[in-house]
Amino acid sequence: GEDVEQSLFLSVREGDSSVINCTYTDSSSTYLYWYKQEPGAGLQLLTYIFSNMDMKQDQRLTVLLNKKDKHLSLRIADTQTGDSAIYFCAELGLDGGSQGNLIFGKGTKLSVKP
């Protein structure tokens, strides 16, 4: 079955770049997503990448996809204290034709120190 792995914690200083890594197992994944969850809140879609792309940039966010290694990363440039949150990597599970089934990693808690 599908599985998504992430490191649990990352701590950076304000102004530095943050890189959050994710590995996934389903080679048929067509879309991979990054969601942000602030304490006590729902999930906010940050960005997504289609599997035929290697990189996608959106303002301070850069997503890199290595399909051969099934590795996805999210780079946040000039990290701010407001970026402190849990970041979930997710792939779309297409197991048995189940569409819309997002498989989430356990989440990486990003702490930004002033």
Next chain:
Amino acid sequence: DTEVTQTPKHLVMGMTNKKSLKCEQHMGHRAMYWYKQKAKKPPELMFVYSYEKLSINESVPSRFSPECPNSSLLNLHLHALQPEDSALYLCASSQGTLPSYEQYFGPGTRLTVT
């Protein structure tokens, strides 16, 4: 309007109570989802509605009963819950269930079962 709203924000209920969670979106999305998120865990899919019909039920106990009265509303009826059902319940919507349609999440209802 790119918002998914959920009510109530918090709910405390006893094991013999019957209550309902509500979710609403006015983005014209035709797919709606219920996820359950336990503390410090990723969200897990419970149900998917596509064009107001239940398309996925991820082996959820019958004490959770979803309902989609129209394309903008999604309810989750709760009856005879157990303390282990305490969690954050997230609603999401998307244009459809194809992978190219990203899911937008509501803020969640934090449910405590006593």
